[in-house]
Amino acid sequence: IACSSKYVLSQMHPMWQGPLAVPGGDRQSPIDIVVRKSVFDSELKPLVTEYNPETCQQIWNNGYSFLVEYDDTTDKSTLKGGPLQDKFRLCQFHFHWGESNAWGSEHTVDRRLFPAELHLVHWNSDKYSLFEEAVMEDNGLAVIGVFLKVGKRHEGLQKLVDALPAIRHKDSVVEFTRFDPACLLPVNIDDYWTYHGSLTTPPLTESVTWIVMKQHIEVSHDQLAVFRSLLFTSAEEDVQKSMVNNFRVQQPLCGRTIRSSFS
Numbered sequence: 001i002a003c004s005s006k007y008v009l010s011q012m013h014p015m016w017q018g019p020l021a022v023p024g025g026d027r028q029s030p031i032d033i034v035v036r037k038s039v040f041d042s043e044l045k046p047l048v049t050e051y052n053p054e055t056c057q058q059i060w061n062n063g064y065s066f067l068v069e070y071d072d073t074t075d076k077s078t079l080k081g082g083p084l085q086d087k088f089r090l091c092q093f094h095f096h097w098g099e100s101n102a103w104g105s106e107h108t109v110d111r112r113l114f115p116a117e118l119h120l121v122h123w124n125s126d127k128y129s130l131f132e133e134a135v136m137e138d139n140g141l142a143v144i145g146v147f148l149k150v151g152k153r154h155e156g157l158q159k160l161v162d163a164l165p166a167i168r169h170k171d172s173v174v175e176f177t178r179f180d181p182a183c184l185l186p187v188n189i190d191d192y193w194t195y196h197g198s199l200t201t202p203p204l205t206e207s208v209t210w211i212v213m214k215q216h217i218e219v220s221h222d223q224l225a226v227f228r229s230l231l232f233t234s235a236e237e238d239v240q241k242s243m244v245n246n247f248r249v250q251q252p253l254c255g256r257t258i259r260s261s262f263s
């Protein structure tokens with residue numbers, strides 16, 4: 001019945017206070033990507049990312065993840081192609097991870113969990129003038145998902161890891177510049193799955209064209225351990241809670257088709 005209700009009943013989530021009524025409810029994220037049920041679509045084009053490191057501004061702890069924010073007042077860091085008809089502007093990227101390497105990703109592939117997942121969030125700047133507008137519209141957003149696996153150290157990630165101790169607590173922010181998010185993409189960005197879904201954190205709106213990369217990136221155990229040294233709680237709170245397991249539970253597919261850019 002989760003797919004038929006007008007509003008998904010209170011989305012209780014350990015991290016969010018109180019029930020969340022979610023508009024629609026039949027295209028929620030994350031989901032399990034069942035590979036053999038995905039449909040190859042030869043019309044899907046290669047993704048075109050044009051990221052300008054000069055638009056990188058700050059990194060901050062929002063009490064649920066840490067976000068690297070970009071200046072999205074002009075079309076300087078953009079995403080187009082793939083399943084997208086319009087040009088989308090990068091506004092931020094963040095991660096989701098577990099307390100152990102055994103889980104942490106939001107999407108899964110044939111039920112396989114990864115220790116973490118990167119989300120690069122973009123909004124449709126051909127149709128809207130602000131993220132806040134686009135977030136309410138069908139396909140106003142495009143989010144690239146990249147799975148992280150534990151292995152060799154990721155040199156590009158280290159600059160970000162080194163900034164994390166300065167934002168241990170909720171609502172802390174530091175300047176963070178000249179970071180090229182392209183370094184976090186896998187070598188092959190032509191192989192991906194795409195489907196229509198939602199944000200996995202509030203406002204949970206069903207406005208996202210998801211583009212989930214088939215190829216993962218590798219980060220070291222120690223780099224991931226620094227993610228887990230972050231805190232959900234602000235400096236003033238008596239009880240400090242480590243920022244781990246900041247992923248949403250999987251949602252019903254509700255008959256959606258997942259397309260693949262590869263056969």
Ligand SMILES: NS(=O)(=O)/N=C1/NCCO1
Binds near residue numbers: 198202
């Ligand atoms: N995890 S997610 O779907 O990217 N969620 C959000 N919320 C605001 C921007 O991205």
Ligand SMILES: [Zn+2]
Binds near residue numbers: 094095119200
């Ligand atoms: Zn996310």
